[in-house]
Amino acid sequence: MKSWVLLSLVLRPPLGLDLYMPIPESNPLTPAKIALGRRLFFDKRLSRDGTLSCASCHDPKLAFSDGRKVARGINGQEGTRNAPAIINRGYGRTFLWDGRAKSLEQQVLEPILNPKELGMTEALVESRTHLKIGEVTGALASYVRTIRSGNSPFDRYAAGHQRALSELEKAGLAVFRGKARCTTCHAGPNFTDEQFHNTGIAWRDGALVDSGSGEGKFKVPTLREVARTAPYMHDGSLKTLEDVVDYYDRGGNANPYLDEDLHPLNLTSEEKSALIRFLRSLSGNVRQGKL
Amino acid sequence: MTDNSRDSRHPRLESWKEIGAYLQRDVRTARRWELEEGLPVHRHSHRSRSSVYAYPAELDAWRASRKVVPEPPPARPLWKIPAFAVTMLLCLVMVGNGVRPVSAQQAAATARQLWLTGDEDPCCTAPSADGRYIAYTDDSTGDLGVRDLVSGTSRRLTNRSGRDFAEPTKAISPDGRMIAYAWTMENVAELRVIPTAGGTPRTVYRGKSPNEYLLPHDWTADGKQLLVGRKLADNSWQIAMVSVADGTVRPIKSVGWGLTDPQLSPDGRFIAYAAQRGGGDILLLAADGSSETTLVSGPGKSRSPIWSADGSEVLFVSNRTGAPSLWAISVRNGKPNGPAILLRADFIDKYPLGMTRTGALYYTANGNGGTNIYVADVDSALKVREEAHVATEGSFNSNLGPAISPDGERLAYFSNLPGRGRVLMVRNLKTGEEREMGQQAGANPNNSAYGPMWFPTGDSVLVYARDPNRPGYHFWRVHLGDRKREELLSLAQLWAYALSPNGKSLFYAGQETIDSTGALVRFDIESKRQTVLTLTPSGANSISVSPNNQEVAYMVGGGGPNKDGTRLEVMPASGGQSREVHSSSPWQDPWNVNGLGWTADGKSLLFVKPQNVETVLWRVPVTGGRPEPTGIVRKGQIKSPQMSPNGMQIYFGSSEPVPGELWALENFLPQTAAK
Numbered sequence: 001m002k003s004w005v006l007l008s009l010v011l012r013p014p015l016g017l018d019l020y021m022p023i024p025e026s027n028p029l030t031p032a033k034i035a036l037g038r039r040l041f042f043d044k045r046l047s048r049d050g051t052l053s054c055a056s057c058h059d060p061k062l063a064f065s066d067g068r069k070v071a072r073g074i075n076g077q078e079g080t081r082n083a084p085a086i087i088n089r090g091y092g093r094t095f096l097w098d099g100r101a102k103s104l105e106q107q108v109l110e111p112i113l114n115p116k117e118l119g120m121t122e123a124l125v126e127s128r129t130h131l132k133i134g135e136v137t138g139a140l141a142s143y144v145r146t147i148r149s150g151n152s153p154f155d156r157y158a159a160g161h162q163r164a165l166s167e168l169e170k171a172g173l174a175v176f177r178g179k180a181r182c183t184t185c186h187a188g189p190n191f192t193d194e195q196f197h198n199t200g201i202a203w204r205d206g207a208l209v210d211s212g213s214g215e216g217k218f219k220v221p222t223l224r225e226v227a228r229t230a231p232y233m234h235d236g237s238l239k240t241l242e243d244v245v246d247y248y249d250r251g252g253n254a255n256p257y258l259d260e261d262l263h264p265l266n267l268t269s270e271e272k273s274a275l276i277r278f279l280r281s282l283s284g285n286v287r288q289g290k291l
Numbered sequence: 292m293t294d295n296s297r298d299s300r301h302p303r304l305e306s307w308k309e310i311g312a313y314l315q316r317d318v319r320t321a322r323r324w325e326l327e328e329g330l331p332v333h334r335h336s337h338r339s340r341s342s343v344y345a346y347p348a349e350l351d352a353w354r355a356s357r358k359v360v361p362e363p364p365p366a367r368p369l370w371k372i373p374a375f376a377v378t379m380l381l382c383l384v385m386v387g388n389g390v391r392p393v394s395a396q397q398a399a400a401t402a403r404q405l406w407l408t409g410d411e412d413p414c415c416t417a418p419s420a421d422g423r424y425i426a427y428t429d430d431s432t433g434d435l436g437v438r439d440l441v442s443g444t445s446r447r448l449t450n451r452s453g454r455d456f457a458e459p460t461k462a463i464s465p466d467g468r469m470i471a472y473a474w475t476m477e478n479v480a481e482l483r484v485i486p487t488a489g490g491t492p493r494t495v496y497r498g499k500s501p502n503e504y505l506l507p508h509d510w511t512a513d514g515k516q517l518l519v520g521r522k523l524a525d526n527s528w529q530i531a532m533v534s535v536a537d538g539t540v541r542p543i544k545s546v547g548w549g550l551t552d553p554q555l556s557p558d559g560r561f562i563a564y565a566a567q568r569g570g571g572d573i574l575l576l577a578a579d580g581s582s583e584t585t586l587v588s589g590p591g592k593s594r595s596p597i598w599s600a601d602g603s604e605v606l607f608v609s610n611r612t613g614a615p616s617l618w619a620i621s622v623r624n625g626k627p628n629g630p631a632i633l634l635r636a637d638f639i640d641k642y643p644l645g646m647t648r649t650g651a652l653y654y655t656a657n658g659n660g661g662t663n664i665y666v667a668d669v670d671s672a673l674k675v676r677e678e679a680h681v682a683t684e685g686s687f688n689s690n691l692g693p694a695i696s697p698d699g700e701r702l703a704y705f706s707n708l709p710g711r712g713r714v715l716m717v718r719n720l721k722t723g724e725e726r727e728m729g730q731q732a733g734a735n736p737n738n739s740a741y742g743p744m745w746f747p748t749g750d751s752v753l754v755y756a757r758d759p760n761r762p763g764y765h766f767w768r769v770h771l772g773d774r775k776r777e778e779l780l781s782l783a784q785l786w787a788y789a790l791s792p793n794g795k796s797l798f799y800a801g802q803e804t805i806d807s808t809g810a811l812v813r814f815d816i817e818s819k820r821q822t823v824l825t826l827t828p829s830g831a832n833s834i835s836v837s838p839n840n841q842e843v844a845y846m847v848g849g850g851g852p853n854k855d856g857t858r859l860e861v862m863p864a865s866g867g868q869s870r871e872v873h874s875s876s877p878w879q880d881p882w883n884v885n886g887l888g889w890t891a892d893g894k895s896l897l898f899v900k901p902q903n904v905e906t907v908l909w910r911v912p913v914t915g916g917r918p919e920p921t922g923i924v925r926k927g928q929i930k931s932p933q934m935s936p937n938g939m940q941i942y943f944g945s946s947e948p949v950p951g952e953l954w955a956l957e958n959f960l961p962q963t964a965a966k
Contacts, residue, residue: 017542018529018542018543018545018580018584019541019542019543019544019579019580020543020544020576020577020580020581020582021580022583086725091545106363157499157525158499158500159498159499177502177524177525183524183526183527184527186525187523187526187527187548188523188525188527188529188547189529189542189545189546190545193527193547193548194547196546252520
């Protein structure tokens, strides 16, 4: 495939997304790199025992999540956090639930080297792939940048197609922006402010069980494809969207670090239903590096 | 936003005028702050309401969050600045009249005043390419207009109806024939274009939801597209291009909660913008979305990027050396091409608008008004002998809150110093010596009503401040000798306060906790004991304690949902029955007035009352009776009236509106000067 074909795809994002996606000068996007990244993403040689790949926790059929409460690594080891849906991460500014990775190139290496996830070493990656580690991370990051979701019913509605959302979904949008004030954090085309907040999820029995980025704060995830990415929250502790809405409706778990924007919402059952319907309208077309 | 933002004491502000009044700034400053610093202004809530509104508590929080930028070390020692920049600094400011073409042979930079703008606000609008026209929003009507700077005439282009208005951001087309502007109406905003010569506007884009609007910042050279800041319904912002023909929107980049001053390069390839409201890095975004580069990063904050006429440089305002200054950086192929250079060191309260094709930089100046401390000599009947004069020459237009020392020999006040924030000053009234006593503790409360208050020993003053790291209002005792600070009290809400002359009690109107009812409270400093004197759920906006410490006067009303009348009351400082000294119809601006003081003999009260566009200082016997004007009348707000201990002078603060000005800086860029 000619490089200009890919370039045109990159420059024409799905409806609702930005034209500009930050791409580091040190890792320019090329078709070859994207193709390599895609192969590596599904390559089980990137796990120590050859049983798992990136796609094991980021399954395209589940909008690049895994449907599990927490991620499961080699030897059936369970982590402590939910595998996030890696949708539209090319637009991100910080990565992983606690934001410790500052670039996608850093991020993609973390699960590969984590003993409880893929359990590799850099040397082992290089020997198995016959690639330098920088080539592996560059290719994987390039592929992840192509995983984009847009053109959802909401996007079509926002573009002026009044019928793209049902009346119930429109009512849910009003709740989302209004009474529930979800847009305080879930804003912009990607429905995240890329910031870190304490919603009280990590507060159990009078203590923080996971400090996240500090004081129990975790990154606001995108809501794109949210209907397909259960369970929810950084620890996967809420099974359904209904659970999530109920959780925020009661104002989260009170704790010393609770975000000041959280408080009981007093949503009616109709408002909750509408809100959930709206959230389901955020599922659209997921594109990925396959040209 | 939290629940307490809906403060029953301070009802919603329903117009730009009310918002400006609350902030003690003019309308244009409030609008500029919304655009550039994220002032929390809401739009389109109910049909029965105005198109904009704001919550005082949110404004307070915003003010408290406007952190003062510490003075960073200079990016480059001055001696390293190229000789041409130094030469230009020495040759500045030649004031002329009218618009003249820039001569390529001019050797010296010139700054010319083009227009005293009055209510016609050219905020945020680049001039036409030939420099002849500039679009404006009429602050008094909300209409769009255009100023012919050659003939000196203004022409209104729209006929506002209802609560519609033109947003301040506008853009004149490259051929000068059209003006793009945002027109805000009830529940919807439109991007429109209208002929500069007048005519019927055409809607380019109509918001798809109530909170969405597009602010035009620039045109492409072919006049086919507009560079816009797009505010989405969730209040986040995008940089986008819009087709002038069919209104198709092409989002380029989402920028979160703030977008400042995007400007298209002359060749249309790059967009320069400030990364954050209030200033930050200057970024260069490729107009095709293919890349982004940091053009200017710290130290300090940078804002207002403007492309030079040939696109070889980007000018910007930065506080990297302390005070806001004008800088330029060379650009080549969308990348910085060398270090930034200082062009003008004195760009305080100046906002670049854009450049003409001949290289003149248009900018606005002095739109913020000034706050000064005045003194007036009075006779035995408390009538002024002559017009009040400025009591402090230093930091003109930046001083607030006079407090006369108990011995009458010193004046304490605050100065808002560029790049340093609020500094406590003490002036010796005999010698005129002024001494800095340190930066005010905590965040700058940005409230020009309340200054320091003396303790009777004359060696310390009471101040209050907000703290960005914790909620509420905090009182401090500042010892002038060693400048140590001692925290006295924290409150959830504060409306007014006064220190008793004996320094033993602090009287405040406010809420100790956010859940408590508003009250007038006496806080005994030594015992830390608080005594509720009376409940004031609707607040109180001024408090003053009698010279003998026996009585406390306060003003209530004037705000609240019922817009009830304003009352001046006096009650025993120990508590008990209050008595009304004076009342009248509600006063226009009940917030943060601090317009109350006792005469030296304790027999009368001085109080401030707005009268049309002016404020008047009155005197009323403390036993009641007919108020008499003192003869002190100001165009702005009179604050903190205070009589000297000998009863011969009245000191007061006053915020005076300063007319906006449009200036042109010419022949100032190195290339231009060298030609």
